[in-house]
Amino acid sequence: MNIEVIAKIAGVLGFFISVSTFVLTRLERRKKIEIELFESSSFDFTVDDDVNDESLVKVMFTNIGPQSVILKPKTLIIEHNGKAYKLDREDYWGMEEFDELMPPTSSREIGVHLGSVCEALEIESPKNYDEDTFSKLYPLSVKICDHSGKVYKTKKFKYHEAVGEFIT
Numbered sequence: 001m002n003i004e005v006i007a008k009i010a011g012v013l014g015f016f017i018s019v020s021t022f023v024l025t026r027l028e029r030r031k032k033i034e035i036e037l038f039e040s041s042s043f044d045f046t047v048d049d050d051v052n053d054e055s056l057v058k059v060m061f062t063n064i065g066p067q068s069v070i071l072k073p074k075t076l077i078i079e080h081n082g083k084a085y086k087l088d089r090e091d092y093w094g095m096e097e098f099d100e101l102m103p104p105t106s107s108r109e110i111g112v113h114l115g116s117v118c119e120a121l122e123i124e125s126p127k128n129y130d131e132d133t134f135s136k137l138y139p140l141s142v143k144i145c146d147h148s149g150k151v152y153k154t155k156k157f158k159y160h161e162a163v164g165e166f167i168t
Contacts, residue, residue: 032065033102033152035142037166040111055164056093056111061144061152063102070100073110075145078117080138080159085120087112100147114164123161134162 040058059076063069073095076087093111102108118124121140126133137158145151158167 029066031067031069031150033069033071034062034064035144035152035154036060037142037157039164039166055114057114057117058109058111059142060107060109061102062107063104066104068104069102070147071102071108072100072145072147073098077143078121079141080121080123083121085117090116123159125161129162136161137167
């Protein structure tokens, strides 16, 4: 092996290293929103003593990217088997505290009525629970958009209707 061959190999390796560094830094700098679902109640969103305890789904958004994101909460969609719950058509809790501008590492949350989500997704309680119906999990897809139209979504949640929990 002479010096010319070594120089050519080093040039090709240097090119691949520079391209991979560029790709990795672009991936590292992209906007990222983590979406989480929790069971909740209306007490988590109000300070009034007159409010009754309603079953809610708390949807939490966390900006885990290095750039600020402007979320549009009314674009929230929860889907299951082709059925969709769209927030723009329903009531929700926590809009007073929801600031659309999300700096890095910030979190925002809203609450949606569990009954209307189950109704829209056609998730119903069976008349009698047996082994199959008790352990049935409903896979969910959750999406939300930012001001530029970029969609953030997750498919990691399943709803366990028998116990009313969201499972990852």
